[in-house]
Amino acid sequence: MNEDTLLSARGLTLHFGKVPALVNVDADLWPGEVLAVVGESGSGKTTLLNVLSGRMRADAGVTWYRDPQSRLHDVHAMPAPALRALHRSDWGFVHQNPRDNLRMSVSAGGNVGERLMAAGQRHYGNIREAAIDWLAQVEIDPARVDDMPRTFSGGMLQRLQIARTLVTHPRLVFMDEPTGGLDVSVQARLLDLIRSLVARLNIAVVLVTHDLAVARLLAHRIMVMQRGVVVETGLTDKVLDDPQHEYTQLLVSSVLQA
Amino acid sequence: MIPMLEVQHLAKQFTLHLRGGLQLPVLHGVNLTVHAGECVALAGPSGAGKSTLLRSLYGNYRAGAGRILIRHAGEMVDIASAPPRTVVQVRAKTLGYVSQFLRVVPRVPALDIVAEAAPDRSQEKAAALLHRLNIPTRLHALPPATFSGGEQQRVNLARGFIGGHPILLLDEPTASLDAANADIVIAMITEAKARGVAIVGIFHDAEVRRRVADRLLTIAPLQDAA
Numbered sequence: 001m002n003e004d005t006l007l008s009a010r011g012l013t014l015h016f017g018k019v020p021a022l023v024n025v026d027a028d029l030w031p032g033e034v035l036a037v038v039g040e041s042g043s044g045k046t047t048l049l050n051v052l053s054g055r056m057r058a059d060a061g062v063t064w065y066r067d068p069q070s071r072l073h074d075v076h077a078m079p080a081p082a083l084r085a086l087h088r089s090d091w092g093f094v095h096q097n098p099r100d101n102l103r104m105s106v107s108a109g110g111n112v113g114e115r116l117m118a119a120g121q122r123h124y125g126n127i128r129e130a131a132i133d134w135l136a137q138v139e140i141d142p143a144r145v146d147d148m149p150r151t152f153s154g155g156m157l158q159r160l161q162i163a164r165t166l167v168t169h170p171r172l173v174f175m176d177e178p179t180g181g182l183d184v185s186v187q188a189r190l191l192d193l194i195r196s197l198v199a200r201l202n203i204a205v206v207l208v209t210h211d212l213a214v215a216r217l218l219a220h221r222i223m224v225m226q227r228g229v230v231v232e233t234g235l236t237d238k239v240l241d242d243p244q245h246e247y248t249q250l251l252v253s254s255v256l257q258a
Numbered sequence: 259m260i261p262m263l264e265v266q267h268l269a270k271q272f273t274l275h276l277r278g279g280l281q282l283p284v285l286h287g288v289n290l291t292v293h294a295g296e297c298v299a300l301a302g303p304s305g306a307g308k309s310t311l312l313r314s315l316y317g318n319y320r321a322g323a324g325r326i327l328i329r330h331a332g333e334m335v336d337i338a339s340a341p342p343r344t345v346v347q348v349r350a351k352t353l354g355y356v357s358q359f360l361r362v363v364p365r366v367p368a369l370d371i372v373a374e375a376a377p378d379r380s381q382e383k384a385a386a387l388l389h390r391l392n393i394p395t396r397l398h399a400l401p402p403a404t405f406s407g408g409e410q411q412r413v414n415l416a417r418g419f420i421g422g423h424p425i426l427l428l429d430e431p432t433a434s435l436d437a438a439n440a441d442i443v444i445a446m447i448t449e450a451k452a453r454g455v456a457i458v459g460i461f462h463d464a465e466v467r468r469r470v471a472d473r474l475l476t477i478a479p480l481q482d483a484a
């Protein structure tokens with residue numbers, strides 16, 4: 001593992017039957033850095049995110065996480081309770097579908113506060129205050145703190161999921177197509193929000209997206225995946241403006257402007 | 259004289275995989291040294307590779323061969339071989355670039371685009387520089403997507419100049435400006451040189467080039483590899 005990386009993976013390989021979802025994938029992430037994983041549908045992006053975050057096991061390879069005390073953890077060898085604790089505090093996971101993360105039967109404020117309680121906070125007043133503050137930060141009217149998520153639009157639900165994820169100030173957030181399935185204008189607002197929050201809080205992000213414009217806007221570095229293989233990696237603008245690999249050239253030439 | 263930028267035997271060609279692997283050689287054997295306070299203008303016909311050279315210097319295009327040494331934090335860093343994180347640091351502190359066209363970000367106002375590039379994120383300095391470039395206050399709060407080409411270029415210039423980088427790369431900075439605004443840009447370039455900034459630029463306008471450039475580097479078009 002590189003001396004100062006936050007997360008490092010080497011040789012990740014995973015097959016679903018005959019389908020190669022990950023083939024010998026290496027990845028590094030430094031504190032405060034946004035790494036985009038791009039590629040067409042089925043190229044293995046979500047699988048990579050699941051393996052890096054310990055939600056899924058690879059057939060081979062290793063993933064290391066460096067905690068704030070600079071201790072290294074083998075993500076796939078960690079005891080389940082320790083991994084769950086990591087996911088509740090240091091880490092966050094933003095799903096493409098906010099319903100996979102939110103509790104639809106709990107109020108908006110409850111959804112945000114719940115994660116603080118899971119991280120050990122007990123003082124009701126403080127939790128509610130933090131929840132209201134975070135609703136405002138993701139541009140949800142704090143007056144809606146007691147409303148149920150099912151009364152929210154798709155864009156609001158996604159912003160609520162982001163508030164719920166960031167309220168514990170994670171150092172590392174995994175995002176799977178956070179703007180997928182939203183209207184273009186709603187996407188722009190969400191991207192702008194993610195961009196400013198990530199920069200201000202200095203969060204490291206592994207961002208899965210099939211949208212090169214999203215990668216261009218948010219990511220310092222980019223990894224291009226094809227059939228489970230990382231075919232090209234580097235500085236985002238360099239990979240998009242001067243792609244070397246045939247598949248990257250095809251991806252870049254297939255969009256209007258990224 | 260302090261060399262700020264040193265290009266050694268730079269070569270660059272594109273391989274167009276979607277055109278059957280066609281090889282397009284653009285730069286070959288480019289050597290260039292730029293000292294503090296100097297402005298070198300890239301000359302040559304359209305399509306010769308001037309923008310390609312500038313983008314390579316910024317680490318936006320991948321150099322095929324050769325070295326691109328940038329004086330950064332007291333050392334010469336080779337942009338051509340530096341890891342991405344180093345390039346990010348060099349760009350933040352040392353190397354500024356004004357692209358030919360502003361890439362607009364949805365929803366971000368002109369003032370923020372410029373202030374985000376300032377070392378201290380100062381909105382006041384951003385506003386002052388936008389005013390100097392004749393972008394009126396009423397436009398500062400708007401995203402530049404709807405601005406005219408000349409207005410977008412001036413926002414782009416403000417963003418490029420506010421960083422106070424010791425090396426600046428300018429791709430046709432006055433291309434869509436009227437004479438009065440071009441004069442302002444010429445004054446900004448002249449002041450930057452006086453502060454010791456090393457500049458490499460492409461200036462389509464011969465008069466602008468004459469007024470700012472100390473030297474020319476001519477980029478000759480390469481023959482297509484047969």
Ligand SMILES: Nc1ncnc2c1ncn2[C@@H]1O[C@H](COP(=O)(O)OP(=O)(O)O)[C@@H](O)[C@H]1O
Nearest residue numbers: 016019020021040041042043044045046047048
């Ligand atoms: N749980 C699973 N069982 C079987 N095949 C799967 C499973 N998850 C993913 N795959 C397959 O693995 C490949 C990579 O999938 P995925 O990581 O979801 O790609 P992406 O996120 O890039 O669209 C695809 O061919 C997909 O069908």
Ligand SMILES: Nc1ncnc2c1ncn2[C@@H]1O[C@H](COP(=O)(O)OP(=O)(O)O)[C@@H](O)[C@H]1O
Nearest residue numbers: 241242272284303304305306307308309310311
């Ligand atoms: N990203 C790229 N991919 C492929 N070819 C490129 C790319 N960028 C520039 N070129 C080609 O390189 C040559 C030089 O272009 P450019 O550097 O823009 O010339 P100039 O700035 O001198 O007008 C042109 O033939 C152009 O088409």
Ligand SMILES: [Mg+2]
Nearest residue numbers: 042045046047
């Ligand atoms: Mg997926």
Ligand SMILES: [Mg+2]
Nearest residue numbers: 308309310460
């Ligand atoms: Mg050009």
